[in-house]
Amino acid sequence: MQWLCGASDGLLTNLKRNYSGFIVALQWLYSGSTVALQWVYSGSTVGLQ
Known part of the structure; x- marks a missing residue:
């Protein structure tokens, strides 16, 4: 039983x-x-203007 507790811990x-x-990986992605x-959006808006 003791071994089982240690394993589960x-x-x-x-x-x-x-x-x-x-x-962390999700946040990074x-x-x-x-x-x-944002970069694509700002680039496209600058191109449109």
């Missing part, structure tokens, strides 16, 4: 680490896409 910390990494969209 390790699994939980592993999941938390992976989850935070996943969130989101900010990158918004920056790209």
